[in-house]
Amino acid sequence: MATAASASPxxxxxxxxxxxxxxxxxxxxxRQPSSSSSSRRAPASAxxxxxxxxxxxxxxxxxxxxxIHVPPVIAPLALPKMASSRGTQxxxxxxxxxEMRDLAEQVVARNDDIELRSVSWRxxxxxxxxxxxxSSLVIFDIHALQERFYxxxxxxxxxxxxxxxxxxxxxxxxxxxxxxxxxxxxGAWKRFYKxxxxxxxxxxxxxxxxxxxxxxxxxxxxxxxxxVIVDDLVQSGGTLIECxxxxxAHGAAKVSAYATHGxxxxxxxxxFQPDNGEGPEHGLSHFWITDSCPLTVKAVQDRxxxxxxxxxxxxxxxxxx
Numbered sequence: 001m002a003t004a005a006s007a008s009p010x011x012x013x014x015x016x017x018x019x020x021x022x023x024x025x026x027x028x029x030x031r032q033p034s035s036s037s038s039s040r041r042a043p044a045s046a047x048x049x050x051x052x053x054x055x056x057x058x059x060x061x062x063x064x065x066x067x068i069h070v071p072p073v074i075a076p077l078a079l080p081k082m083a084s085s086r087g088t089q090x091x092x093x094x095x096x097x098x099e100m101r102d103l104a105e106q107v108v109a110r111n112d113d114i115e116l117r118s119v120s121w122r123x124x125x126x127x128x129x130x131x132x133x134x135s136s137l138v139i140f141d142i143h144a145l146q147e148r149f150y151x152x153x154x155x156x157x158x159x160x161x162x163x164x165x166x167x168x169x170x171x172x173x174x175x176x177x178x179x180x181x182x183x184x185x186x187g188a189w190k191r192f193y194k195x196x197x198x199x200x201x202x203x204x205x206x207x208x209x210x211x212x213x214x215x216x217x218x219x220x221x222x223x224x225x226x227x228v229i230v231d232d233l234v235q236s237g238g239t240l241i242e243c244x245x246x247x248x249a250h251g252a253a254k255v256s257a258y259a260t261h262g263x264x265x266x267x268x269x270x271x272f273q274p275d276n277g278e279g280p281e282h283g284l285s286h287f288w289i290t291d292s293c294p295l296t297v298k299a300v301q302d303r304x305x306x307x308x309x310x311x312x313x314x315x316x317x318x319x320x321x
Contacts, residue, residue, distance in 0.1 A: 095119035099294050106312035129154035138318055140292065141232040141260040162260035162290045163195045165309040169288060180225040184243045188231045202227060204243050215242035223251035233261035236268045248280035255280035262289035262296040274304040
């Protein structure tokens with residue numbers, strides 16, 4: 001999901017006040033710095049209009065020489081509300097890729113001031129700089145930090161996470177006091193441990209034995225606990241399943257999983273079965289994913305052990321309307 005945001009109050013060169021006025025860019029509108037007469041909550045008026053372009057697109061899997069590369073998933077950024085002395089008519093334009101229509105409509109349903117526009121995913125690499133500075137994009141759980149440099153100087157990336165959605169859901173579980181967080185590798189631990197530091201933790205890693213790479217517990221004790229495996233994304237799911245097996249073998253009472261982005265190429269989600277109350281060696285109690293990948297959502301909807309945590313609320317909150 002991606003957004004580019006900027007604003008154009010009345011009287012700026014981007015406003016349509018004269019025949020020779022330049023046509024605003026489809027991806028960004030000129031910004032004008034706020035003045036002492038600006039107000040964060042000005043009444044609507046036909047004389048001025050806050051304009052913002054927001055781009056929402058889905059994470060897709062793209063083949064490359066080393067495997068599958070997943071572009072960063074990006075969501076709308078909160079925009080400052082600006083007003084001229086004559087008042088402002090608030091208007092937010094939310095641009096989305098067609099595969100993300102359902103999520104975009106959920107965001108719009110939370111506020112009547114948002115208007116939808118369809119846009120191409122390619123726009124992310126062609127966002128121009130606005131008069132107020134770089135356009136801002138909010139990225140949910142970027143897979144590789146070096147992908148920050150995919151954007152040029154005209155874009156300011158901001159990084160957010162789906163982990164707050166997971167924490168809220170864990171608090172609703174009847175055994176919420178018996179949760180332990182497990183990480184499939186050191187990379188996942190480094191990425192998420194600060195957000196989950198109030199939970200007991202188990203860290204797994206892969207070790208090579210001959211021609212095989214085997215998952216083992218590096219640190220922590222899962223015995224008697226409801227263990228939730230946390231990672232930023234899942235593709236084939238092989239490592240996650242090996243983590244499930246080793247946690248069950250070490251006495252975990254239940255095993256669940258969370259991934260912000262459920263990619264699941266070639267229907268790999270079919271590997272994951274519910275435990276049906278028979279124990280973690282038989283399957284997962286829960287598998288939480290967000291709706292960042294709409295094709296996955298449609299495939300696993302109402303299929304245990306999967307449960308969808310929607311990003312719509314997080315995106316609407318980021319808009320700060």
